Amino acid sequence: MKLLRRIVSMVNRPFKGAARSGMSLIEIIIVVALMGTLMAYLIRNLTGQQEEAKKDQTRLGMGVLEQCLQLYRVHNSRYPNTEQGLEAMLAAPSDVKTWRGPYTETNKLNDPWGVKFQYESDGRNFKIISAGPDGSMGNADDIVYPEQPAGGGTAP
Numbered sequence: 480m481k482l483l484r485r486i487v488s489m490v491n492r493p494f495k496g497a498a499r500s501g502m503s504l505i506e507i508i509i510v511v512a513l514m515g516t517l518m519a520y521l522i523r524n525l526t527g528q529q530e531e532a533k534k535d536q537t538r539l540g541m542g543v544l545e546q547c548l549q550l551y552r553v554h555n556s557r558y559p560n561t562e563q564g565l566e567a568m569l570a571a572p573s574d575v576k577t578w579r580g581p582y583t584e585t586n587k588l589n590d591p592w593g594v595k596f597q598y599e600s601d602g603r604n605f606k607i608i609s610a611g612p613d614g615s616m617g618n619a620d621d622i623v624y625p626e627q628p629a630g631g632g633t634a635p
Contacts, residue, residue, distance in 0.1 A: 530612055533591040534622060540587060541607045541624035544596065547583040548605060554579050557602040565598045565607075590622075 502510075547568055552558050554577050559567035565588050571578035589595055590609040597608040597616065611620035 533612070536591045537609045537611075537622050538624065540590065541596070541609070541622070543587060544583065544607055545624065547587075551580070551582050558600045558605045559598075560602050561599050565596060
């Protein structure tokens, strides 16, 4: 019986530090400020990653269009010219007799920002251009395929 009383008294005894419970207002403010700072940092970094992912997706889409253009060239002995544009891969141009398309789908002619790819070609070489994140051509954020080598030379 004596042992039982001793165990009960130990269980009912307050633990050290039990007199102080909860957090002060300053501690709560510090924790909230730290969490807010961390969230702002993460959101800023994730937003930048999303734009980079869209740029990568644009380059991949241009690579797919290049493969479609290569097939068009095999069948027609040349690339579509600038006037015919990428739409020549969807429907046969009037001056092409060996067209065996369609070579691509309509939704692949737009970049991830929803803007149509620009296309330039003389029939032997081609260039596909995306307006990039801002949606307007002629800026530093334009994406050109095939990429031009450093120094402004032409790609082989």
